[in-house]
Amino acid sequence: MKYRMKHKIKLIPMITLAVALLLSACEINTEKSNSQSSTPSGPPDTPVITGIANGIYNTDQTFILTGNNTALIEYTLDGGSTWKTYTVPVTICENGTYNISARQTIGGLTSAVTVTIQVNINKSSLIAPSIDGISSGFFNINQTFTLSKTGSGINLEYSVDGGGKWFSYSNAVTLSDEKTYTVIARQFDGSGNTSSYTTPINVTIDKTVAVPVISGITNGAYYSESRTFTVMGENGANIMYSLNGGATWSSYTESVIITNDGQYTITAKQTDIAGNISQNTQTIIITIDRSIPDAPVITGISGGVFSSNQTFTVAGETNAQLMYTLNGGSSWMNYSSAVILTGENTYSIAAKQIDLAGNVSAVSASVTLTIDKTAPENVTSLIAIAGEGKVTLTWNEPSNSDFKKVHISFSPVASGVNQPIEVSKGTTTAQITSLLASQTYNFTVKSIDEAGNKSTGSQVNAAVLIGTGTKGQYSLPGYTFSMVYVKGGLTFPVKTDNSGTGTVTKGYWIGETEVSYALWSTVYKWATGDINMNGGIDAYETKGAYTMDMNRTGMKGDGSGDYSIEHPVTDVNWREAMMWCNALTEYYNANNGSAPDLECVYYSDSNYNNPIRKATYSTTVSTTSGSQDKPYIKASAVGNVDMANCIANGFRLPSGLEWECAARYIDGQTWTYGTWASGSTGSYTDSIATQMVSWYVDNSGYDIKEVKGKNANFLGLYDMSGNVAEWCFDWHPYLAASYNTRMTRGGAYISNATSLGVGVDNLGDYEVDRMEV
Structure with a gap:
């Protein structure tokens, strides 16, 4: 049967005690009589409570009282308000607060009450706390959460690893480390009651990310x-x-x-x-890049045959791999820098390129060339045939199959003639013109093959014959002048009516112009030392080797200030002119560098050792050989006074026939008529034709003109007719015996047209004022 009391206690008959203990029944006790064997002498001791202690519990609590075996033991659960007799261990199972104490009574005497033990039984269920501030997910910043409890007296705990480790919660929790968190929480009260876990919140903190x-x-x-x-x-x-x-x-x-x-x-x-x-x-x-590149470009070479190393370069796309072949594509080589072909061989050169993407270009156009460094043989049977101003060469070609041409060079160099002269295979002769008259040339003829190799060369010498009309130039300090060649052996008409003939047996050079004052004065100053040309030697002057003691030094034109140094020299007699020619020869020799010296023509001794260097003013004409009027003329034999025997190559006065030959010359077959002016295309009566080549009374204004003011004659000579008359070496053929006169030719600026004729013999005494060298 059950009894309800303030506190629920189960009472079980003694016979079932063992079972009750095993079932841990709530408060259990059975009333029993405690017999006393004797009367105590005082209050008994306080009983002992065991099995329980002050505290809060969420489970049933059982305590045992131990006292005197004969005593009446009592206990109270409410601090002494009600007492119960203790018989067996007492189990408390209802929620509530219990103030437990005990006492015992023997023989009517009651012990003191035990110290109260306060026990709180609380078996109430707790709900899980709430987690705020976070949610499941991935985050690249710190995450912070808070916990909220559901009542007072509650303690909170949290775990960030799913319950592996718990932490007491007091303040907001921040998750900062990069990892994955499983956040849960729980709460418990003082009785030890614990709530269920919160639903896990999975939080991943990830603040970094790798580069893909x-x-x-x-x-x-x-x-x-x-x-x-x-x-x-x-x-x-x-x-x-x-x-x-x-x-x-x-x-x-x-x-x-x-x-x-x-x-x-x-x-x-x-x-x-x-x-x-x-x-x-x-x-x-x-x-x-799927496009095919263009073929690369080969530069530096061309097809052909060459005698020297050949170098080529290949250009293509930037960074492309260039390749070249020397044998038409049978083998290929990588190109890195200019390729030099040195071996004697025939090469078939082409190029291609592979771009960075691996695309291969077409092959460039092939260049075929041959390197041949072996020279051909020389020509044979080389012959030089000299002509007037020219040399003709003939030869036999070499037998080499690759012979191409001959290369002709010569020395000394001829002005206006380009070297080398090349003659193609199949032609075995060449003519070299515009050569200097009387000059000996050394000719070298070399064979050249297709590659350009030259043989050592065959050589031959030839002395050039001087052609009529050949011009020679003389460069001297202070002046440069030219002379024109007239070959010997020419026969031409003479006299005004062309009724006679004359022959010049030897070739000669004649001045292109009348002697200018510039040339005269340059030589005169050097020869005499008369620098100021006053006719004497002053204190500051040094006398030269030549003497002209006639108190005159030549004039330009008529000597007035209006005349230039390019006017012809005048006021010069025959003696001065003759001696001046010797001075010009020696002046040339003193300034000709490495060129051969010339020989003076006129001498005072029969052995030709002492050139005439003095001219005097004397009206008496000497007939003594070696005098200024009858000089010795250098010849092969000593004591010569005949100009026809002259062998000297220096400057001199022309003979009358020499002057006339040069004045009449047109082409060596045709000659100017005797009454015509030199170079004229018409008779003296044709004033237009005459004035084209001459200064004379009709157009001179009675005034001497500069040289080269009119057209030249057919030989390229100027003023052969008119301006001033020219001295010749000869005595006048008809008047010399009576008048001791020398011959002048050509007429002058004051002459009438009839005196200009190339067949007219003029005369002059020692004061006639014009010279021609």
Whole structure:
């Protein structure tokens, strides 16, 4: 049967005590009589409570009282308000606060009450606390959460690893380390009651993200076909790629195929689940190039045969691999720098290129050349035939199959003649013109083959014959003048009516112009030492080797200040003119450098050792040989006074026949008529034709003119008729015996037209004022 009391206590018959203990029944006790064996002498001791202690409990609590075996033991659960007799251990199982104490009574005497033990039984269920501030997910910043308890007296705990380790909660918790957290919480009261766990919140803190990886392509690579690349990144990340260095971006979902030609600057990045954005990958630059490059260009060589090393270069696309072949493509070599061909061989040269993408160009046009360094044989039977101002060469060609031409050079160099002269195969003669008269030339003829190799050369000498009309130039300090050659052996008409003939047996040179005052004065000053040309030697002057003691030194024109040094010299007599020619010869020799010296023509001794160097003013004409009026003329034999025997090559006065030959000459077959002016195309009666070549009374204004003021004659000589008369060496043929006169020719500026004729013999005494060298 059950009894209800303030506190629930189960009473079980003694016979079932053992079972009751095993079932841990709530408060159990059975009334029994405690017999006393004797009367105590005082209050008994306080009983002992065991099995329980002050505290709060969420489970049943059992205590045992121990006292005198004969005593009546009592206990109270409410601090002494009600007492119960103790018989067996007492179990408390209802929620509540219990103030437990005990006492015992023997023989009517009651012990003191035990110290109260306060026990709180609280078996109430607790709900889980709440977690605020976080939620499951991935985050790239710190996450902070708080816990909220559901009542007072409650303690909170949390775990960030799913319950592996618990922490007491007091303030907000911040998750900062990069990892995944499983956050749960619970709460418990003082009785030890613990709530259930909160629902786990999975939080991943991820503040960094790796750069994705691009594969399948290589930086700087060129491809001749479509190219595929992939991008690897974190799981769940959003991967982006760019083909233009980041200018635009595309989402990456699968392998990217690049098909169009062009250059691509590829990079990638990713945004992970936490929102972190990676850096861009290092850019990878690739070029898709499927176009075939042009054939490279070969420069520096051309087809042909060559006698020297040949160098060529190959130019193509930038960074392309250039290749060349020397044998028409049988084998190829990489090109890096200029190629020099040195061996004697025939080469078939071509080039190609492979661009960075691997595209191969077409082969360039082939250049075929031969290097041949072996010279051909010399020509044979080389002969030189001298002519007037020219030399004709003949030869036999060498037998070499690759012989191409001959190369002709000569020395000394001839002005106006270009060297070398080349003559093609099949022609075995050459004529070299415009050569200096009487000059000996050394000719070298070399064979040349197709490669340009030259043989050592065959040589031959030839002395050039002087052609009529050949001009020679003399350059002296202070003046340069020219002379024209007239060959010997010419026969021509003489006299005004062409009724006679004359022959010049020897060739000679005659001045292009009348002697200018410039040339006269230059030689005069050097020869006499009369620098101021006053006819004497002053204190500051040094006398030269020549003497002209006639108190005159020649004039320019008529001697007035209006005349230039290019006027002909005048006021010069025959003696002075003759002696001056010797002075000109010696002046030339003193200034001719390495050229051969000339020989004076006029001498005072029969052995030709002492050139005449003195002219006097005397009206008496000497007939003594070696005098100034009858000089010795250098010849092969001593004591010669006949100009026909002259062998000297120095300057002199022309003979009358020499002057007339030069004045009449047209082409060696045709001659100017005796009454015509030199170089005229008409008779003296044709004033227009005459005035084209002459200064005379009709056009001179009675005034001497500068040299070369009119047209030259057919030999290129100026003023042969008119301006001033020219001295000749000869005595006048008809008047010399009576008048001791020398011959002058050509007429003068005051002459009438009839005196200009090339067949007119003029006369002059020692005061006639014009000279011709």
